[in-house]
């Protein structure tokens with residue numbers, strides 16, 4: 001479903017991704033791990049089409065179509081979803097209005113009619129319960145004054161509303177307490193589906209206890225240096241990144257908790 | 258330049274929707290201003306003698322006045338002898354007695370502008386006074402209003418039919434000596450709206466005036482006078498548009514509001530005069546003096562304005578809070594793009610005890626525009642216990658525009674309390690990316706972000722117009738990204 005070939009990308013003239021190769025099939029869950037600054041978020045942003053990053057070579061196709069030539073919003077409408085590592089605030093625009101605009105933009109693209117306010121409200125309430133966010137959050141400005149954990153749950157909520165084809169989750173598990181981690185992983189598991197692929201960036205193997213990935217990849221200095229199954233994450237936890245020949249400072253320490 | 262900025266700059270290229278010209282036979286004065294012109298104007302309007310004398314006195318004084326240059330605005334000096342001071346659709350003999358007699362071409366014009374003048378049409382429930390260039394062409398719902406005792410008519414009619422009221426109040430809030438443009442207006446004002454709400458009456462419907470400039474090289478000098486007698490309430494809205502023309506046109510209006518004891522006036526403006534093209538050519542020069550006198554105790558005036566049009570806006574709707582416990586409010590959204598310049602704000606003059614005022618100003622600048630908030634909060638020596646709250650927020654779209662705030666505070670009373678908050682923010686690349694990542698196109702995204710920014714002001718607008726204002730903002734922003 002998603003095929004990344006020899007992808008190079010840079011930001012402000014500095015090369016960050018240095019030849020990524022990755023094949024993801026529908027129904028699979030892939031975890032990406034790796035030290036801080038190795039390019040995990042960059043990969044996520046490049047896939048979503050953030051033009052702050054320049055793709056210098058390589059290709060990405062989704063369902064056989066060239067993803068890179070499409071604008072961000074077109075990719076989104078084709079089913080690419082990114083849960084941000086640092087969700088941004090939009091003051092004064094209610095979460096509800098934002099999500100409704102988003103859902104209707106997607107529906108419009110599929111040639112479906114807009115969802116009316118009542119229908120939408122019903123769906124939004126149900127899903128907000130699913131991620132354990134008080135429906136009062138729907139009326140607040142997008143991420144406005146949300147705590148770190150609330151922002152992450154809000155991202156998962158949006159994924160559940162939009163039912164994407166490819167869900168890219170950038171450290172959606174970071175900064176969550178134990179209960180929230182459970183809620184978020186339940187949400188991600190609810191997203192698992194035959195026709196959907198999930199690519200999740202994480203530092204913590206403990207997330208992978210809840211969401212069992214089909215593949216684990218280690219990204220270091222802009223390249224995937226090792227791929228394996230679930231057991232690779234356990235090994236990383238025990239041994240850090242050093243045995244892979246990766247310069248590793250904080251990450252080994254932080255992932256060993 | 259970052260990506261979102263590039264996008265946003267593009268979004269602002271957009272055709273002005275109301276730019277058409279109505280082809281209609283008109284009577285227009287030759288350009289030029291002198292006592293003869295004023296006398297002729299007064300004659301055409303069949304004004305009583307006092308009115309002509311009032312005009313001439315203002316004119317003589319105006320000749321000695323200087324055009325102000327303190328505002329943060331740049332424009333070529335206006336030659337006041339190059340302007341025509343009267344233009345009106347030709348009509349058979351007298352004023353049309355009913356809507357059926359109004360020229361169909363005019364009715365179509367207002368239809369196109371979304372202001373159908375048929376009482377059964379879309380704006381049922383809102384009474385409209387339609388002013389076309391120098392004259393009022395129709396006023397709707399006069400009868401039901403009259404039944405409630407509300408006078409709602411053109412100011413020209415009021416001068417003829419209610420001379421006592423006009424003479425008692427005209428120029429009491431904005432005297433002709435007030436400023437250059439107010440002086441000019443007093444001399445040559447053409448038409449506008451007059452409202453009188455009697456004691457204890459809650460006006461049964463929204464009142465509105467729709468101003469349309471059509472003729473070329475003509476100034477529009479309307480004058481509006483609203484009097485809310487004791488314990489009454491009225492909500493009034495004005496809208497404005499003009500054709501697209503390469504020359505700048507002058508609009509110098511005066512609005513006076515008078516609120517007696519326990520009366521409340523809510524005055525909303527959606528100003529969408531032609532802003533000029535993307536190179537800054539053409540557009541309306543909007544030099545307006547709007548002021549309210551809260552004479553009565555516990556009276557209240559709120560100004561809500563959404564300013565998206567005009568090449569230049571120079572406008573400070575103000576409140577003189579004389580009555581004890583009177584309240585003044587100013588809610589403003591001013592959006593500028595391309596080469597538009599806005600210098601707008603308010604003055605809250607606290608004279609009476611326990612008077613309060615609230616100022617919420619949202620300035621949005623895009624393109625190469627300049628957007629200035631200028632506000633004065635003044636407390637007189639007798640303003641015991643008076644307070645003001647001011648919030649001024651600026652939102653920048655792109656990186657070639659400017660936003661400035663000049664808040665002035667003068668206090669002659671130690672007990673007065675002022676709170677002031679100000680913020681400046683940008684539509685960020687990250688916000689744009691988030692929206693687009695959720696499938697929302699750039700134009701929608703910008704307008705959604707801007708609407709969110711303006712929320713506190715929009716909620717003050719009458720329901721019917723809050724939606725319109727949101728849409729207008731969307732239209733005005735089109736072309737600012739892409």
Ligand SMILES: Nc1ncnc2c1ncn2[C@@H]1O[C@H](COP(=O)(O)OP(=O)(O)OP(=O)(O)O)[C@@H](O)[C@H]1O
Pocket residue numbers: 011012016034035036037038039040041042043052085
């Ligand atoms: N906009 C930018 N401008 C300059 N450098 C950037 C920018 N975005 C990312 N980088 C750099 O690119 C490198 C990779 O960053 P990225 O965010 O992809 O790392 P990451 O693997 O997600 O790290 P973390 O685990 O800390 O989230 C870092 O060195 C970072 O400083």
Ligand SMILES: [Mg+2]
Pocket residue numbers: 040041042085170171
């Ligand atoms: Mg990251």
